[in-house]
Amino acid sequence: MLQLRQISKEFGVVKALSAVDFEIASGEVVGLIGENGAGKSTLMNILGGVHTPTSGEIFIEGNPVQIHGAKAAERLGISFVHQELNLLDNIDIAGNIFLGREPRTFGMLDQKALAEQARPILEKLDLHLDPRTSVSDLTNGQQQLVEIAKALSMEAKLLILDEPTSSLSIQESDTLLKLVSKLKTQGMAIIFISHRLTEVEQIADRVVALRDGENAGELGPGEIHHDSMISMMIGRDLSEIYPECNPVDSDKILSINNFSTQRWPFGNASFDVHAGEILGIAGLVGAGRSELAQALFGVDSSPSGDINVSGKVLERGNVKEAIASGLFLAPEDRKTSGLILGMSIRENMTLNSLDRFSNRSKIDFHSEREKANEWLQEFGVKAPTIEIPVSSLSGGNQQKVVLSKWMTLEPKVMIFDEPTRGIDMGARQEIYQAMVRLAETGCAIIMISSDMEELLGMSHRIAVMREGSLSGILNRDDFSEKAIMTLAVHQSELVGN
Amino acid sequence: MEIQKSSFFNRYRKEVCLAVILFFVAFWTIIFSRNTEASGFLQSLIESRFLSLRNLENLSRQLGMYGIFSLGMGLVIISGGIDLSVGSLMALFGTVFFFLLTGSHAWIPGMHWSFAIIVVLLFSVAVGSLHGWLIAKVRLQAFIVTLCGLLGYRGLAQTMTHDTAIGYYDAKYDIGGLEHLLNGELLGLPAAFIAFVLVSGVIFYLLHLSVFGRYLLALGRNEQAARYSGVNTVFIMGLAYVACTLLTAISALFFARYSSDVTPSIHGNFFELYAIAGAVLGGCSLRGGEGTVVGIILGTTVLLVLQNMVNLLGYDSSFSKVITALVILGGVLVDRFEIWKLLARSKTS
Known part of the structure; x- marks a missing residue:
């Protein structure tokens, strides 16, 4: 569905990405892993229309496209759920989902239609909440789901989840992972960025690793293991990172x-x-x-x-x-x-x-x-x-x-x-x-x-x-x-x- | 990494810019107030009204009085706060001072001027401590606390005087010494200016050389991080407000004497805004954590010289406010868009 070829991005003299290839098919969950500063965010920001690549090509369904701005990404069916929650907590759920795209009658906000349009989307996510509930009353996990609801309401074909579980409890993470599998069976392409490698192991069909702005390898089904992901990410064995422990005194x-x-x-x-x-x-x-x-x-x-x-x-x-x-x-x-x-x-x-x-x-x-x-x-x-x-x-x-x-x-x-x-x-x-x-x-x-x-x-x-x-x-x-x-x-x- | 080079110009660019502005305004005023009857151009400039002894003396007295409380305001702004009560306090301190000298208010005993000064200064420390406590400890917003001061103190002064002017010529005790102290001269310099130089020295030490200043700048930029470094932020912030009201009181003594009677409804009107304007023009940021003594002094001087120019050259004095506004706006715009960088670039290329 989406293909990135030889994407490079330079910020001044700093090379954030050099010749990165990446692709994803509909109905596939790709885990994107890498250390901080490896270029994951830059790559995803290019997809989200925040940055334009210095060189390289982007294809969607085989057609070359250019993504200028977040609106353009939305039109192409790319939806980016950021790590930090971007909800307005003084507005209700429905208002957040349709922020900037509210149904209007004679220029007035149509609260009723708003709630009605939001309801089926929430149902889809198994989020049984009144769309009129204020976001400030939701748990972190529920807020994360509302973010995803926002993405669904835009009829996204590609969903980018950046560290979606970092502020969730185990139970909430589990719900979210189940939801990801469900969306996958409905044909959504999902890029799943996470530091929690067990989750990646659990959910991803394929894992792509970045290191220092370059492709650092790929793991197919059956190859995704905790240790192999780590060594791909850091380019060396885990035992080399942590210094030897010193003995402890009794005081x-x-x-x-x-x-x-x-x-x-x-x-x-x-x-x-x-x-x-x-x-x-x-x-x-x-x-x-x-x-x-x-x-x-x-x-x-x-x-x-x-x-x-x-x-x-x-x-x-x-x-x-x-x-x-x-x-x-x-x-x-x-x-x-x-x-x-x-x-x-x-x-x-x-x-x-x-x-x-x-x-x-x-x-x-x-x-x-x-x-x-x-x-x-x-x-x-x-x-x-x-x-x-x-x-x-x-x-x-x-x-x-x-x-x-x-x-x-x-x-x-x-x-x-x-x-x-x-x-x-x-x-x-x-x-x-x-x-x-x-x-x-x-x-x-x-x-x-x-x-x-x-x-x-x-x-x-x-x-x-x-x-x-x-x-x-x-x-x-x-x-x-x-x-x-x-x-x-x-x-x-x-x-x- | 050229940005990271900290040359003299880069570090003191705001001060340099202000000095340049000051120079141009002064030069403009000198040229257009020159003595046309003098022999020779240079001589005519030297004999200009701007450079006349009387004008310079007047200007330095003004600078002394405005400068003292502007420095206080600068400290508060650097701490990330604001003090809107300065002008009203100017009226209240002046009123209380004169009542102390004359003893003509039922609740205020008359006393010798030296005691009166001490009482006013102690009173100002008490007021400043109250502000500091409410803002730093109780954590009310500085804007609101001092807004209440802005309304309350002037109202209090007006109530005390039954909204009339109060003078000090029927003082209870001999005030010869007071005249020397507040209106005298030393080496031809007005007392207010000398007080200002002394105050500037003290504030320079406090802000730029002492631990207090480092803490103040730190908490102005990021109070939480300062607290995490073990800085007693409540105390330091409170101290800034005490310093501001104390300096206001010192300035109020000179102002009261200078205007010889205090009419609480107009005395010191808008002075808090002049102080804020001077500090901001001098490079203080209302976000806090930024500002220098030299900058504040230069900012205040620019405003006063502008005013002086309007007076000397006979421009419409109402229009002077517009000029002042434009200069402040221009100064902030230059800073916002880092225009000096364009200058530096065109010089190197």
């Missing part, structure tokens, strides 16, 4: 008891972390992992719980004390919490430790520059000078700046929240190595991650959270994706399936 550095967070006031987390240990924290999105990290660091208040660093009890909700005791957090969202994008690398690196670079209240610019330059080298941040704004750095380099600003302060407890999200493999490896080096100095490390590979590859133990509470801790011998998921999901949810 307890951090212990927390009956800790709850504002989001989950009745939650209960208790665990210890030893010197040199990397404790992974797994859980579904919304399980309260980041909230726990923020409450431990003190940027968020928490209703109850004790926190103890090397025998010293900390006051809850006091960032200053946490920092003074050597408990640091490299937050989940580096752009809104980790960095001040408009400020320079130097200013970002020293923002949390300015008192070390100041005499009374005056900043000692000389020593500040010296240290920032030193850290730039030490953490391998690729930047011409320390004076450029961090907004001009790549994701990996930005993350290195975040890490450098905390890891150089001799942390006793370092919490990493999604340390490698959106970061390419090279920078990722460097970050892993830096983490292990830090652990070797006797620091207790907590690593929150949604990346299974990373959790399994890096942690000494994995704590699993569910609804604000700790549902179990796995030792290295018991590590498996299944064991983690069992703890992460409520038992009744599994029974429900």
Whole structure:
């Protein structure tokens, strides 16, 4: 149905795609996999009409076409469901589905017709909801389905799903996957982009991998396995990525008891972390992992719980004390919490430790520059000078700046929240190595991650959270994706399936 | 990677642009206010009315008074907020100051001028703390809190004076020293200007050399990230509002003396807007996190020299508002479309 031949795309001097081939037939589900920055989004944005290719040809049903703009893509029957939800939550379901294409009578919005037209589409998706329901009342999973309903209402022939399950619970993901198979039998061509390789394995007829903007191979039916997909994506074996684990000391550095967070006031987390240990924290999105990290660091208040660093009890909700005791957090969202994008690398690196670079209240610019330059080298941040704004750095380099600003302060407890999200493999490896080096100095490390590979590859133990509470801790011998998921999901949810 | 080079011009482009504008406006005014009877062109320029001692003295006094509170406004804008109450506070502080000198209000005791100044400054710190607390801690919007101030403080001043003017010539104690302090001269420079230079120095230190300034710029750009770095954002943000009202009070003392009586219904009208205009023209962004002391000073100076030009050259004074508006709009447009880059490019090619 759709064929892309030798597609290349350059942004200035950066080559995002070079000579990529891709095709898909009606009634086929193609899994598109690749690391962040491999060119998946660029390729799909070309299909969605967001970018025009520098060179190459696009054929639909054998006819060459040009896709200029999102409207043009819609007319060609291409529908793109983005990773972030693009719904207006102050409008009802029907209004969202037909946004910009509302039925009108004498220029007035015809609410009745709107709801009636929406109903059969929702039925098709097994979404038994009143089309008049406000989107803000829906769960993430239902909102994702409304996005797909929007695509169906445009009579799409090709559906692009970009990380559709990243914010869904297991049950919701399952519903979505079933829906994908159903649409497939109805003759829809579906491109399924996901980091959750088990889902790709489950749903895809064929898998296409991209690496560094080039085709990195293809797997047909029967060849789609977890490990083969990984090695195609990264071009090497998994064992090469994760550094060897260091031994763990017996000293307890951090212990927390009956800790709850504002989001989950009745939650209960208790665990210890030893010197040199990397404790992974797994859980579904919304399980309260980041909230726990923020409450431990003190940027968020928490209703109850004790926190103890090397025998010293900390006051809850006091960032200053946490920092003074050597408990640091490299937050989940580096752009809104980790960095001040408009400020320079130097200013970002020293923002949390300015008192070390100041005499009374005056900043000692000389020593500040010296240290920032030193850290730039030490953490391998690729930047011409320390004076450029961090907004001009790549994701990996930005993350290195975040890490450098905390890891150089001799942390006793370092919490990493999604340390490698959106970061390419090279920078990722460097970050892993830096983490292990830090652990070797006797620091207790907590690593929150949604990346299974990373959790399994890096942690000494994995704590699993569910609804604000700790549902179990796995030792290295018991590590498996299944064991983690069992703890992460409520038992009744599994029974429900 | 030429964009990433931080040359002098790139880093201080806003200041350089403003200085150029300032130069042209001043030059224009000098030429058209030149003394036509002088011998020789150069001599006629030197004897121009713009460069006359009286005009320069007047201009520097104005700059002193406007500059002090504009710097305060600059700090608040850099923190990502706004203070609309500056003009009304100008009236309230002036009124309270004169009542303190004369003791003619039932609730306000008369006192020596030195105590009166201290009381006004303490009062301003209290008002600023209230603003800071409501905005930084209670998390009300700055626009709304200070809008209430804009209405309330002027109304309060009008109530206190029964909506008439209040002077200070029947002061209870000797005010000879006060005259020297607020209206005197040092080395031929008006007291307000000298106060302004001192204030500028302090604010320059605070904003560009101290930890406080770094924190203020950081929280203006991204409050959450600043908090995640352990910055006490509530305290720093609150401090910006305290500084703004304190500087307003200092300026209010000079203004009250300069106008010799305070009519609360018109005293300091629209001053908050002049301050915002000066700060924005000087390169502060209302989104916060951006701005320099030199920029704010230059922005304020440009506005005042424009006003001076209109007065000296006898342009229709109503029209001066239009000119001011166009200059501000032009300045922001130049910044928005990064026009200096075009200049730099045409120079290199």
